Amino acid sequence: MTSTKMTIHVQSMGGLLQDQTLLLGERAARSHKIPSGGTVSLQYGASKHQVKVVSASHLDGLRIGESFARKLGLHHGAQVSVRYKASSKTLVIGPLIGVMMSRVYSGSPDRPFGSNTAFCKELVDTCQTHGAFVYFFTVEDIPSSQQQIEGWTYYGRWRKSGFPIPDVVYNRLTTRKLENNPSVQHFMKEVKSRYGTTVFNEKYLDKTDVFDALKQDASLVRYLPESHLFKNFQMLKSMAARHSVVFLKPITGSLGKGIIRISRNGGQSYSCQTTSLNGTLRQTFPNIEAVFSSISSKLKQRRYQIQQGLHLIETGGRPVDFRALVQRNNMGVWGVTSVVARIAGSNHFVSNLARGGTLSRVKEALSKTNLTAVQQRNASANLRKAALDIAKGIETQVKGHFGELGVDLAVDSNGKVWLLEVNSKPSKNDGTPLAEGAIRPSVKQTVLYARYLAGF
Incomplete structure (x- = not known):
């Protein structure tokens, strides 16, 4: 079913337009075979209203009317898409996209979403370009029963008003605590079952679940370093005996927090490195028992994944890994939007930007390593293939609906590609400078996928 992008014109209270009457451009009415003068059902998100449609030759x-626009949360100049279902006499406008955010900074009217405000504005601009409408809401804005959500959108400035339940919810909650809030879980379940809303990126992934799931697919095993949910000292001892380096990673961790690196030195001694805000704390121990004794209190506080350490390629003595952003497109098909290299900061063994890491182009980073020219070309191609394979594996093996994934990959000193972890909430403020009005391909892809999900 085809759709047409249209501009919303809001007529002031002094106009002659009745509340439940829509004036539609004659050309659009004719192309969609929308009967003029008749009554149809108007659907916008979960809201439905009986309206009279009148075609007008002069209108594009x-x-x-103003009061009806306010009821729908639409403003003058908004761009939406329109399609008509003749079988049910339903005029559908939208798609209406709701983005669930962690918090609003009420004291900052120009930056209500803090460092994510620029990303939110980018989504608004992209929706205007592609005929969609987006608003943003927090856990506090979730209604207890009614069909309206108090949310934020941008036109001239950031404004808050009421909107219908959206066609699509994009989950951008950035903490597991918020995501697991009973009201959030109830909301996501309710809008899916009652209103047919699609929710994507609906949950965080944890490291154990991801590795255990991907092990079920024989074609993906080649990307997986040995990895287990940490259970006891015996597991640490046996992993340290098999691998010269092992990592212990909090299974629900992010930004490189709490990672422990254990490496075997000559003889029986071991080095243990832990991440901290000031860099890396390094200690040496005479044996693996002493290492365990030192870190056992940390291991009791949260669950860890123990993972085979890899001999990563380096540039300037600093480890390099790679972040691939994999997204579904306007046909719902996975594709690689971007791959960037991340170079660890000085005095760090993790590459996260929050830990002083820096971004680089893949080709440039690979050229500064000890890999041969052939290995560099192969690694570049294999990074994209691995990211795509892993995203498809997540879709098949992990319960949940995901529209984008940040896939962290490594290349070892032999040029082999490995999976480090998968992030279902990839960061949107990487500090990349944008020209005024510029739209990142990743943001465009998000909107196109939401349009697809809503049937536009």
């Missing part, structure tokens, strides 16, 4: 767009 859709004109509605």
Whole structure:
């Protein structure tokens, strides 16, 4: 079913347009075979209203009265898409996209979403370009029963108003605590079952679940370093005996927090490195028992994944890994939007930007390593293939709906590609400078996928 992008014209209270009447451009009415003068059902998100449609030869767009526009949360100049279901006499406008955010900074009217405000504005601009409408809401904005959500959108400035339950919810909650809030879980379940809303990136992934799931696919095993949910000292001892380096990673961790690196020195001694805000704390122990004794209190506080350490390629003595952003497109098909290299900061063994890491182009980073020219070319191609394979594996093996994934990959000194972890909430503020009005391909892809999900 085809759709047409249209501009919303809001007529002031002094106009002659009745509340439940829509004025539609004659050309659009004719192309979609929308009967003029008749009553149809208007659907916008979960809201439905009986309206009278009148076609107008002079109009290029859709004109509605001010009070009705306010009821729908639409503003003058908004761009939406329109399609008509003749079988049910339903005029559908949208798609309406709701983005669930962690918090609003009420004291910052120009930056209500803090460092994520620029990303939110980028989504607004992209929706305007592609005929969609987006608003943003927090856990506190979730309604207890009614069909309206108090949310934020941008036109001239950031404004808050009421909106219908959206066609699509994009989950951008950035903490597991918020995501596991009973009201959030109830909301996601309710909008899916009652209103047919699609929710994507609906949950965080933890490291154990990801590795255990991907092990079920024989074609993906080649990307997986040995990895287990940490249970006891015996597991540490046996892993340290098999691998010269092992990592202990909090299974629900992010930003490189709490990672422990244990490496075997000559003889029986071991080095143990832990991440901290000031860099890396390094200690040496005479044996693996002493290492365990030193870190056992940490291991009791949260669950860890123990993982085979890899001999990563380096540039300037600093480890390099790679972040691939894999997204579904306007047909719902996975594709690689971007791959960037991440170079660890000085005095760090992890590459996260929050730990002083820096971004680089893949080709440039690979050229500064000890890999041969052939290995560099192969690694570049294999990074994209691995990211795509792993995203498809997540889709098949892990319960949940994901529209984008940050896939962290490594290349070892032999040029082999390995999976480090998968992130279902990839960061949106990487500090990349954007020209005024520029739209990142990743943001465009998000909107196109939401349009697809809503049937536009």
